[in-house]
Amino acid sequence: MSIGVRESIRDAFGDALVELGRKDPRVVVLDADLAESTRSAKFAKQFPARFIECGIAEQNMVGVAAGLASVGFVPFVTTFCVFASKRVYDQVSISVAYPRLNVKVCGAYTGLFTGKTGATHQAIEDLALMRAVPNMTVIEPIDAREAALAVRYAARTPGPVYLRIARDAYPVISDPAAEQACDAERDGGANGLPRFMKARTLADGDDVAIIAMGTMVHAALAARDALREKGVVPRVVAVSCLKPIDEAGIVEAAAETGAVVTVENHSIIGGLGGACAEVLGEQCPVPLKRVGIRDVFGESGSDADLARKYGLTADHIAQACLEVLATKAGRGGVGGSARIERAGACRREL
């Protein structure tokens, strides 16, 4: 994979499953009549005996996966995000997460971008739901390279994981070094996570931190380009692992810039914006704005039309940056001096 070339995230996911299947005979894949869409069909083709078609019966599928895990298999369950979260929430919580079973729940088609299918197929609550489940790890890769890394990480890390996989192709922008590093870092760095699971800076800047998740990092980078022309230089920070969230990395970005905009293809309630608000509220209060779906159901439409209507474009992100900057310490915002002190305080603690 070369930097900047568009690659399909779900294809990379499917290929990574195949690679995993080759290395580890314990890996099994379960799908519910969506294998072509999720790309688990690639695995089915290579390993028909280890591919378990469950029919349109997602709740049973998760229960079966829990049983398989309990007898030593490593099940990857694949379906659309909406069904992998909402439809099977109790099964994931009670049959998988509570007994800490080694099931990887993989949702395809993230947020609003699900190919004109409309609200019933748009995953705007899955991150909030999955993040609330104890023992659960929640990951959304930013590009095809990270999708492969995430599959590898999930496979070798015991316990439940929710993997959120975008439908479309995006430019590959993640650090190629992270790929080698991922396996070397299997026991983690300072905070126990491999590099791609930490909050990391994709582009420098000190005026405001745009903390973005999944494929929204691409819009965040475009917003940064637009803002630089106006003399504002945001830092773009990617968060691919929503849980456990890299608290130190988020506090660092907030402390060093003094203002934060979160960006996610998800409701502003309970996902990345919610998680950052919780972390920063306790550890480093700074002005914060959340870009995401504003507590409404979506609808059918092209991705571009949906992004425009529901506030997910680079323009919306840039606008949020300007708004949050207006209230930032030292820029004439209300309570400016108190905020300077507070931001200073969390900087000292770092």
Place this chain on the structure above:
Amino acid sequence: MEQCTYLSVTQLPDVARRVRHHILSMIHASGAGHPGGSLSCVEILVTLYFREMRVSPTDPRWPDRDRFVLSKGHASATLYSVLAERGFFPVDELLTFDVIDSRLQGHVDMTKTPGVDMSTGSLGQGLSAACGMALGAKLGKQEFRVYCLLGDGESQEGQIWEAAMFAGNRALDNLTAIVDYNKVQLCGPVAQVMPLEPYTDKWRSFGWSVVEVDGHDFEQLISGFRRARETRGAPTVLVAHTVKGKGVSFMEGQAKWHSRPIADDEFERALEEIGLPQARRAFGADLLTDGAGGGKR
């Protein structure tokens, strides 16, 4: 306001042709949609809306109307086409399908489209809602009947059987389920993905009266619905044997046409096969005759 007007059986094939024409045009224009499962249920929906159900296009929320739940909500193009033909909204609006701000969503939305009685799209949920409507009619001493269309693949969902058990237990004889038994789901033949047979036995064992019909034969559908109406003390399911993609040879029986855009040349060929409807205009009240058959209670 009650409006019980019905077409004669000989008029139905032309409506079905027009509906197929609309379905293909909508999916072709939007570049997304579900041709296979939309084409397989055309005769079922045409029979319901032009022969069987008491509805009022001028008063879509008429409290005593019969209710229809499209549990296989991805066949939205068929329901929209039938509703437009029946006069619930202009036929011209059909081409806004899937476009931002449209009243015609990819999966049906009761808050947006006149004539849609339940929002669906996540498979397996519609029959439960239909049970609630039918129970509500009984509790409220209302006369309306409730109809619910299921996919065969859809009936792999456990919730379908929870609802089936409920309806049997409650003896919801004002509820009629119809299974669009086209033998193909998204990834392949139902018999390969997760076989349902012996299917009618399953419904019977849950306390349902079962009628098997050819789901493309208007006479059989009409008499099936009549039998359902005459059955007391149990819900009825019409197991309607159909062909996925019916009417377009290169789509028939093919899982790959479950959900996919229709290219320009495919669209042209498909329209040729269906044959141009005689009149492009929707059936207005003038073309509807007073119910000679199905609608009588």
